[in-house]
Amino acid sequence: MGRNHTQAKFILLGITDSPCAQTPLFVLFLLIYIVTLVGNVGIIILFQVSPSLHTPMYFFLTHFAFIDICYSTVISPRMLAxxxxxxxxxxxxDCMIQFLSFTFFGSAECHLLAMMAYDRHVAICHPLLYVTIISRRICWQLLASSYLFAFLSAIIYTLCVFGGSFCGPNHINHxxxxxVPVLKLVCSNTHSSExxxxxxxxxxxxxxxxxxxLSYISILCTVLRMCSAQSRARAFHTCASHLMAVLLFFGSAFFMYLQPPSSHRSLDKVASxxxxxxxxxxxxxxxSLRNKEVKEALVRCGRRFFNHWQHGRVLSSGTRLHLN
Structure with a gap:
């Protein structure tokens, strides 16, 4: 077979080639995917039905949960199959579509995490101007610009990676x-694309x-100037959840994409x-677990559901007694 054609298909080597490990990994990742869907859908529903959570921060969190659902769905079903x-x-x-979707949602999540940091910066450093600076119109504009730039970035990534010729081995070691693994299969010069x-x-x-x-440096400076220890603790607690999400996402992503090409190859799949x-x-x-407002909203929703269920049981019992 000649080497001047473009591959029509690839073979994903997957997480492991050990038959003994594949079934346990399938069960594990299926459970993780189900928990991901239930958890993020639950967060979206909770934010929509709780009036106390109709604020800019939870507006961004709703879309953050939506992106997590899409982000995971792009990868997990194919991996499980x-x-x-x-x-x-x-x-x-199919490879191009998966790559385009993955880079789109990944880029959008980067921008959304930055917007949420800016939201916390304004809330803590300029509380009196918060409603004016982070208005609903501004929230939608920031979100739209995030999705737009993420889409343009994803298109450029896809053109750079799939714009060359695939004429060698068709095994993607991922x-x-x-x-990185797809670019390794391109036989044309990839320097400009890289x-x-x-x-x-x-x-x-x-x-x-x-x-x-920069947002957190500003937040830290503002918090250190606060006289009350209670105010400082409340400000730090407000940022804790977002900071944990930032460290999880950017820490693993930077480990994967900012390492030298010859380093940590055995850990690439683990980081991914x-x-x-x-x-x-x-x-x-x-x-949900590190946010007092979310926990209170969960409790209120649970009570409303229980009261509604109890009311339904009482009505049902009364109807049966009346018929008897």
Whole structure:
């Protein structure tokens, strides 16, 4: 077979090639995916039905949960299917769609985390101007700009990665179509593509990190000037959940994409699993268990549901007695 054609299909080598490990991993990741869906859908529903949570911060958190659902769905179903299937081939078009979706939601999550840091900065450093600066119109504008820039970035990433010729081996040493393993299969010169990708990764990842860092430096300076220890503790507690989500997402992503090409190859899949599968599952727990307002809203919703259920039982019992 010649080497001047473009591959129509790829083979994903997956997480492991050990038959003994595939079934336990399937069960584990299926449970993680179910918890991810239930947790994030629950967060979205809770924010929608709780009037006390109709604030800019929870507006961003609702979309953060939505992105986590999509982000995980792009990766997990295909990964689960490959764990039980001997045929791990993926077409070029499906690989492109998966890559485009993955980079879109990943970039959007970067920007959204930066917006949430800015929201906390304004809430703590300029509380009297918070309603004016972070108005509903501004929230929608920030969100729309985030999605727009993420989409443009995803298109550019996809063109750079899939714009060359795939004429060599068609085995992708990963469980999904990611930048590094796919670029390794391109037989044309990828230097210019890598430079463009590096520039946009810098804009998305490092740019968002700078916004987050500057926001928290400003928050720290403001908190240290507070006279009351109770006010300082409340301010730190307000930022704790967001900071944990930032560390989980950016820590694993930077480990994966900012390492030298020859380093940590054996840990690449582990890092990828962490930020594509584990982090979307953990985020709902981070924001529900470490957030007093969310816990109070959960309790109120639980009480309303219990009271509604009790009322329904009473009506049902009364109807039966009347009929008898």
């Amino acid at each position: 490959d764990l039980l299937s001997e045929d791990k081939t993926i077409s070029l078009s 469980f999904f179509c990611d930048i 430079m463009v990708i590096f520039a946009f990764v810098t804009i998305n990842g490092v740019g968002a990190s700078v916004v987050i860092l 699993i962490f930020y594509t599968v584990i982090t979307p599952m953990l985020n709902p727990f981070i924001y």
